Amino acid sequence: MKNARTLIDSLVSLHSFRPLSQHRCYRTFLQMLPERFRRGIAFVTVKNRRLMVALSHPGLKMELNYNQELLKSLLSSLIAAREECRFMEADEVVVFLSRYHRPPDEEASPTDPRYSELAEGTFRVTTENEALRESLERIREAIRRNREPEAS
Structure with a gap:
């Protein structure tokens, strides 16, 4: 009898559910990062052998540009540990500011309803x-x- 874990693994291996396995690898990569980086990252993706790191705050961009070697080493250790994350192999890291992120809580403009x-x-x-x-x-x-x- 199969348990839930083997059922999920067999479903994720199907072609139609490939984005789920990719999402699992991205999430694992983000969990490997230090907390200060994890809070500022909106999403991570790999495209054309480039690790694309989208940030939700511009203040973190310079710090992540200086720590690209950390990102590369974490990525290589993830690929070595999990064979299904082989698609994440990247030659370079691109850090950019994402426009798709939660907007900061701005104070509402003062209104005078009548x-x-x-x-x-x-x-x-x-x-x-x-x-x-x-x-x-x-x-x-x-x-x-x-x-x-x-x-x-």
Whole structure:
């Protein structure tokens, strides 16, 4: 009886599922990298015997250009360890900034939405507390001022 691992391996070896095995090799390569590099890499691919490393942040480009020998040595050790990753053989490493990555969390531009005032400000103030009465009167006036643009 086959177990799940052998079933998955047999499926991945099929031609139609080749991108899955390639993705597994790319993911293994990324896991071999140090954490500081892994966080800044958007994706990795091999094309025309070039290892293409797409970055999600421009600050990491110079550092990875200086550490291309590290990338090459990790790639060669991956190919030596896993025969199915032989397609990743590369002669050179190309590091570039990807335009396809998660955008940074930008602060939303300040907006001033205009909604029509639903309250009418026609409530009675029946409290004896003078400070509370003044606050309620200010609220009533603010409601009336907010309704004025609606009337014109």
